[in-house]
Amino acid sequence: MKLVQMEKVVFGYAHTPTLNGISLTIDDGEFVGIEGPNGASKSTLLKLMLGLLKPWSGKVTISKKNHNGKPLRVGYVPQQIASFNAGFPSTVIELVRSGRFESKKWYQKMTETDHLLVKNALMMVGMWEHRNKKIGDLSGGQKQKICIARALAAEADLLILDEPTIGMDVSSRKEFYQFLQHQVKQHHKTILMVTHQHDEMEEYFDKVIHLEEGEKGRWKCFTLNSCSEHSLLVDSLQS
Template identity: 55%
Template sequence: MDQLAVMRDVVFGYEETPCLDGVKLEIGRGEFIAVTGQNGAAKSTLLKLLLGILKPWSGEVYFPRMKVDGTKLSIGYVPQQIASFNSGFPSKVKELVASGVYPKLGLLRRFKGEHYDIVENSLKQVGMWELRNKRIGELSGGQKQRVCLARALAQGPDVLVLDEPTTGMDYDSRQGFYELMNHYAASHNRTVIMVTHAVDEASRFLDRIISLEHQERGGWRCFTTNSCSAHFGPEP
């Protein structure tokens, strides 16, 4: 499998002591990976370091922003708190999802029929097409989360980075979501990295699990499994 991103001996902290210490990680193209760990295990921080939003104290993060063919690598990111945006944000669902297409359009290109199709497909994929004309402030937490996911999908990203994307979703919606992500990674050779606490219910859809474990000297480091069975034990 092609290598997409690598982290080597990464150390990072917000205050004086590092919260991530000696992190080593490799991510391949077309993988559906879950990042898990206790509360405060710096899972979101790990994603932000990987995406270049945060800079490490030391170590190396390699995540090329260009593809082999010279085009720009598209990254769809759904942060943890994104669904808790101002409930008065004056946008309809379809308007917000359409903003996912903006990076493709640039500043002045017109929004055409093909772009409306992208918006429609994205909304249908997450089961929010019926609510397309609703104001986003009127939606529930789980629905907002799905709209934000549709916005990321509308980008047609090569890499999808999701920070606790299933927060507020019911069991059936979560299963549908894992299936969608598995299909997205497997069929289109795209990479999906997802922070979640519910690895047990997502395990059958995942390629790999990255666990963050606490070290005795302080800070957290990655424990990467090569397959889900390494995390849960072999299937009976």
């Protein structure tokens, strides 16, 4: 089942295209990486998928249903999440609880199931013991984790993560990769993640979307399937 499709997408800023003819597919139940050097418009690519930006030309399609035929829920954790300042008033558990209200009326109370989902989400990212801390007191890596916990509490089917391992050391990153892979394999999540640590991630990804600079600084898209098997690189760009 195809969750996201991009067909010959062109987009740029100030009348200059940066992404040129991007075509790719994200299938249900995949752990997909997006990689490329700094300035390769990786974050822009995510925003186009999410509909936060509109392509100049081409088509972006995101499924309205998940594999069970229910409305698709999308969780997005941008890079800027680590910029919560010290004065941010919310506690960890308050922020994660807010994910449950995405599927509720504003006046509805949290149920026992809601509270259990919040607790499980925080435990899954190793942040339950920090639940009463102010968000502004956390490290960058911890802030990333609680925002992922919020998406898990909201029961997101598709998780889109923009460099979520910023601020984590090597051992923390490895533990985090294993956690994400578990979400894909055991909980049927689909995860799309921007990363600079391709060598570390190779054994976990099902597919890699690689951005390479083409003519006049315009970024092109290539797809590497079955990373762990070191398959062939397939040019997904219609030149």
